[in-house]
Amino acid sequence: MSGQKDEAAEGPRFVDPELVALQGGRLQLKGGCCKSCGALSFPKGQVCTQCLSLEIDDKILSGEGELYSYSRVHMAPKGWDVPYTVGYVDLAEGIRIFAHIDESASPVQIGGRVWLGEGRVGTAPDGAILKSYLFATVAGGRT
Ligand SMILES: [Zn+2]
DSSP: OOOOHHHHHHHHSSSSSGGEEEEETEEEEEEETTTOOOOOSSSSSSSSOOOOOOSSEEEEOOOOOEEEEEEEOOOSSSBBBBSSSEEEEEEESSOEEEEEEOOOOSOOOTOOOEEEEEEEEOOOSOEEEEEEEEEEEOOTTTO
């Protein structure tokens, strides 16, 4: 069989691995928190958009929120699965983030509760499955 290097090339991988962390087997979003004013950001910004401070701490975000708006995309660059849904989620902490929205388990609706999960979004040129963090309306929690 293949060695570890080959398995890594063929296995699923995140489009933006620096945006997520696994803690206790649960996917989490890695955001930022301004040391000066407490403003949150995702992705973690290098400069605070509220006070322009350059001191931003790491901040793990809740992964629970409310769907602010969404759109279905029917055309995409080569390798992306279509159609797919993207949207803005208002996290419980009070910030709005952009994310893939998973409608495979149940349809989404504006104002509905959504939870963080992960799922396939496409295929890399080397054949590896690409996955991303996403939000879904799965009742009771994360996937
Ligand atoms: Zn700030």
